Amino acid sequence: MAILAIDQGQTKTAALLLSEEGEILGTGKAGGASHYKDGLAKASGMMQEAADMAIQDAGLQKEAISQVYGGIAAANWPDEIEMLQEELKRRFSVQKADVVNDCVIALRAGTDSDNAIVLCTGSGMNSAVFVNGKLELVYNNYIDFYDQGSEGLSSRALREIFQSHMGCGPYTSLTEGMKEYFGIDDMDRLMLAFYRNQLPKPLKDACEVVFQEANKNDPTALEVIYEFGKSISQYVTGAVKRFQIEPAGFEVILSGGVFKNSNPLLYETVCSQIHRKYSNIPIKQSFYEPIIGAALLAFDEKGAKDDDAHERCKKEACARGLVRY
Template sequence: MKYMLGLDQGGTKTIAALADPSGRILSAGYAGGSCHSILGMDHSMDRVKEAVADALARAGAEAGEIASVHAGMTGADFPYEYSLLRNALRSATGVADVTVVNDCIIAYRGGTSSPTGAVLCIGTGTNAAILRPGAEPFVYGYHVRDDDSGGESLGSLALRAALDADVGLGPVTQLKPLILAHYGLADADALMEHWVQGKLGSKKHLAPLVFEAAGAGDEAAVRLVRDFGRRNARYVEAGLARFGIRADEAVVILSGSLFKARPAILTEAVADSLTAAHPGLRVAEAAYEPVVGAVLMALDRETGRPYPMQGQPLAASVAALGLFRTTE
């Protein structure tokens, strides 16, 4: 039997899903994340090979049985990168039929089959896209400002809030003791020293602490998340206005790990901002993980029409493999 391979590569993880022509997903394989423009194409493709090999082994299938690859790749931003990634994936998988889109596009398909709408993905980083019938998606990519970009940005903002609180530049916040405990440091002076010396590493690991503090009622943390959500919503608001998309014809899909965080302050802030700017706009979290969106896009092409979001046997296999996005 010939299979379709859905692929999702982000900064944190790479997932490969092997599906048959009926839509049944046989297996999902996992590897670490990568981005070709940051870590190099070889690193990116090595992670792809690991995820694909894992998916094949779990399904008891052979690489030669893969007929097509539909990939959502972080770092697919400029036109030339799509060609580079297609060629690299052909070499890495041995499959000639390869389609590449930005990873936020498969996240959108994991939430809807509507041809008109937008997607906002907030995970390790942030990306957004506007989709219209008969036109290439507009993907924000590097238009997203660093202060708005995902868990890395939210963590950095939390770090700054903790340091500001220590010298009276900001309100007292539980973020300070939480962050000190996270790094095992005694006081804010040590925290500042480690930050200046580049010893703190990635700040994305601080993002869960922001939601922990917010859930405990910390006003500074709540305000930080709400402001962060409103700033991210602007990308979708501006895109819908720029392309003249009416609220009654669009759906906005939210995806990415930060939208899974509880309490759902981020989701609420984004939705409230979007519906205030575009009354009547439908905002929904994606039901499926983005890799399922890649499989759905492959099925759309295979069948010549949108594959039903809850169609069987896809939905049953998604449940069996744990590929529903969960917010618990």
């Protein structure tokens, strides 16, 4: 029998089919979706498409799947998790389907530690906290709008160019970059399109403009990245304080596409802001892609984190390039 692991975010959906011994049998991918933004039918359909590709890659039939473990965007609250679990059971005709927020699988992909927190910064942003092996917190809707991953970073940049346009902020090359990206030359039209959610291109992808201008040392672009990093670091320091965690034994995992950017400022800002309060807390980038975290969580239910299935899964992940760097 096979285990189906799923990672669904707003940008992409990934699927793995694995044996119970940890062998990766097949991989698949599809477009991203969120049941909250796009509806359950579309989100479920994208999971099916990715799974079908993995099943075909493995040379198996759908009936071979005995269990599904999904890390799914916007699986934020118990009613949503229950709804998604029932949908996975129905979609794949299984009795056992586990669902967690996609930031939880990103955390598991980054560490074997029982005490850890992840800043998962992709299209949106979320953070999960494990204490003594128990999932104690997922921030969910408590994440500030302007901290929401690449969308939040882009929103911060747009806020700055609006301020610049009104004479309340300095000139910034972000202005022309954003106008060119969205194909809107008139600032009033751009501002209205933003606030009315009518932008002609994805807001999340506009963050590339921010990093491009930061690489040219535009002061405003650099400040946007710095303030973003400073803000999201508070989710880590807040968790340490809330759960009275010993920092030296608590790992901080950084994951998500925004942290893959070659510009060092975001990573360095997050590290420095955390270390200003807790200088002995270890921080590292997640090595494995989040989909591997879904697989490892499924294996966690079956055995110790250092058993053969876990180790084989990690080895095969490296061989298949399912790593972040």
